[in-house]
Amino acid sequence: MPRLRRSRIALIATLVATTAVTAACTKRSDSTGSNNSGGSSGRKLSVIVVSGPLSDPFFGAMKTGADNAGKELNVSTEYLSPTSTDASGPTLARLMQAAVAKKPDAIVVGNFFPAAQDPEIKAAVKAGIPVVVVNSGQSDWKQLGALAFVGIEPAVAGTRSGEQSAKLGVKKGLCVNTVPGNPALEQLCQGYTDTLKKSGGTASELRIPYQDATNPTKVTQAIEGALKADKSIDGVFATGSIVAESALTAANDVGRKLTIGSGDPSTKVLKDIEAGKIQYAMDQQPYLQTYYGVLIAKQYVQYRISPSGNVLTGPLVIDKDSAAAVLKINETYQGIRGAA
Incomplete structure (x- = not known):
């Protein structure tokens, strides 16, 4: 076979092999989500936050944290909370059941009443839904199978x-x-x-x-x-x-x-x-608790990485010497440093 023909055949074979490898690598990166900001199909990841009632201004900061995390991280977030008159353990347990039924990519939850909420958190984990516990539940999140805890001791x-x-x-x-x-x-x-x-x-x-x-x-x-x-x-x-x-x-x-x-x-x-x-x-910076909760959930769903221990957001002592600076932030960016 002439040398020129052999060289052309070798070149074609090399191009075909390179194309196959490139296609395989592209498919692999898409399946892990590393080349897009959403899930495996390029869609937005969905995270449901189950927390306290918005009639309490403390939880307004938590919702703001979740909302901002969703916008900045390209994640679809939904905040489920009880009414001001029925923020009991059974109500929060039912909200957790509702969250699981929606089949989100992950759930962020405040475990305020463990006796009622623990079984539902375990059920979510068993259903294959990653869970991040925030604000309350620092002592038993590992036993429940959650990814991490974000809050204070x-x-x-x-x-x-x-x-x-x-x-x-x-x-x-x-x-x-x-x-x-x-x-x-x-x-x-x-x-x-x-x-x-x-x-x-x-x-x-x-x-x-x-x-x-x-x-x-x-x-x-x-x-x-x-x-x-x-x-x-x-x-x-x-x-x-x-x-x-x-x-x-x-x-x-x-x-x-x-x-x-x-x-x-x-x-x-x-x-x-x-x-x-x-x-x-x-x-205790409640804004950070849900913001980090959504962030951890996204990183785990996409990359299978998460913190290995508690992520502490406080407490920080605010007194007369530091109140003015915090007040300025709270008035400029409402909902970031606590209730308006």
Whole structure:
């Protein structure tokens, strides 16, 4: 066979082989999603977030985090939450069932009532849906088969709050828990109580049913009752911004000067910290919790990578020295640093 003909045949064979390899590589990269921003077919990934009611401004920041993550990461997100009057464990369990039935690519969930929600989280994992636990559920997410936890270690946050209160001179503290039965808030109050005791003071817990938590009148009345029953209380740690405002109203109503700490910031709380009416807020950055939750879900679905431990978003202590800077951010970018 002439040399020229043999060379042409070899060249053709090389081109055919190269084309086949290129096609195989293209198909492989498409199947892992590494060459597109969505799923295996190029569509957007879908992530459902199951969390608390939007009547509580804290969860408004969580929805904003999920919404912004969806926009910036090209992910379709949906936020499922109970109404303000029925934020119970069974209701959240039913929302989790509804999320699983929609067959999303992943679910991000706040595990606020483990007794009711644990079985549904396990069911989602068993159905092959990756789950990221956020905000509440730090102690048992691994046992449930979830990918990761994003939030705070509540006992640590409670300890930080107790230390802050003790530094400000509190001798008899009151921790107001508006979600009795939620392990995270119980650990938060326990950390606050234990730390005050170690500092030479004492503390107790006031438990208010969650259905009353977004009713400032009922919360104020409950705190007033506790203050009237024990005139030695000189500090209150409220597990949310609405409750902190109610504590301030209650203190004014009974004519008491209290050291008040809030479990999260809001524009109103930040202004009161600036004015010296509320002394501090413990910021767990709820916006980051759902933003990172959606991010982790996407990275796992596309690339099968995820954090190996807790992703901590706080707590950060906001006091009179730092309130102005946070307030400016909160007014410029509403919903990023907590409730508007």
